[in-house]
Amino acid sequence: xxxTISATESKGGDRQLPEAGATTGVCFxxxxxxxxxxxxxxxxxxxxxxxxxxxxxxxxIEGEVTENGKTTKVTKPMIVSMELTxxxxxxxxxxxxxxxxRGQAFTSKELSAFNLKNLLGKAAMLTLVNKTSQAGREYCxxxxxxxxxxxxxxxxxTENDQVFYEIEEGKGGAFANMPEWLQGKIxxxxxLSGAASAPQGKAAPVDNKDVDGNTMPF
Numbered sequence: 001x002x003x004t005i006s007a008t009e010s011k012g013g014d015r016q017l018p019e020a021g022a023t024t025g026v027c028f029x030x031x032x033x034x035x036x037x038x039x040x041x042x043x044x045x046x047x048x049x050x051x052x053x054x055x056x057x058x059x060x061i062e063g064e065v066t067e068n069g070k071t072t073k074v075t076k077p078m079i080v081s082m083e084l085t086x087x088x089x090x091x092x093x094x095x096x097x098x099x100x101x102r103g104q105a106f107t108s109k110e111l112s113a114f115n116l117k118n119l120l121g122k123a124a125m126l127t128l129v130n131k132t133s134q135a136g137r138e139y140c141x142x143x144x145x146x147x148x149x150x151x152x153x154x155x156x157x158t159e160n161d162q163v164f165y166e167i168e169e170g171k172g173g174a175f176a177n178m179p180e181w182l183q184g185k186i187x188x189x190x191x192l193s194g195a196a197s198a199p200q201g202k203a204a205p206v207d208n209k210d211v212d213g214n215t216m217p218f
Contacts, residue, residue: 017130017140018059018078024148025054025080025126027119028158031174031182032086034167034189046190048086050094050116051182053163054126055079057155077159080128082142088114102216103147118218120162123154147217167191 033049055077065074084094088111099105101124106114127144148154165174167189175183186192 015138016061016078017138018056018080018128020128020130020140022125022127023056023058024123024152024155025056026121026123026155026158027052028055028121028160029053029081029163030116030119031163031165031178031186032167033083033186034191036185036189049083050086051081051083052119053079053081054124055158055160056126079160080126080140080142097145098218101145101147102218104216117164120164121158122217123148124217125149125152 029052031051031053033051035046036049038045038047056079057077059078060075061078062073062075064071066072084097085092086094088095088098088106095106098119101122125146125148126142127146129141129143130138131141132138163174163177165178167186168191169175170192175186178186
């Protein structure tokens with residue numbers, strides 16, 4: 001499964017890609033894309049998807065903000081996002097990334113009560129690789145997530161507003177503040193396109209202490 005991401009939340013145009021290698025990332029947005037139509041080996045099927053977005057405190061980009069007719073230059077952390085199948089099954093890529101991120105495998109009890117919202121504001125060591133697609137488009141790929149080394153201090157806040165959206169919210173919640181292309185993708189979901197309904201379960205937060213009593217990211 002592809003884990004392609006963009007340097008910003010914008011689609012199209014010239015983009016500055018993040019520097020490849022290991023860098024700190026902080027999860028600030030978790031968007032449930034609903035059940036999306038996918039094509040795997042020529043076969044179409046519906047798959048639940050989730051989009052995780054990270055800001056990169058150590059890698060910034062300059063931009064402009066216009067407010068009340070006044071334009072101001074600003075420097076903000078670059079953003080990378082990844083889309084994954086929303087599953088914590090034994091072979092699920094999302095589960096593998098989360099376990100390397102927290103530095104410990106999930107217990108069966110944790111898996112039965114894990115809420116992705118626990119990831120908001122949590123820092124990880126991201127491994128980024130810049131690539132070129134067959135169409136000649138440059139993009140950045142998250143190759144891995146890991147727990148921050150003890151020598152690296154995790155940021156305590158995010159510059160971007162933290163976003164958590166579940167497909168059950170429809171056009172409510174954070175939907176109105178999302179870019180149009182992301183809204184469009186959500187509206188293509190089985191849940192909102194009228195194709196069919198796809199129920200999703202709710203989960204409660206879990207304890208975040210490892211076997212030695214040390215705090216884990218989540």
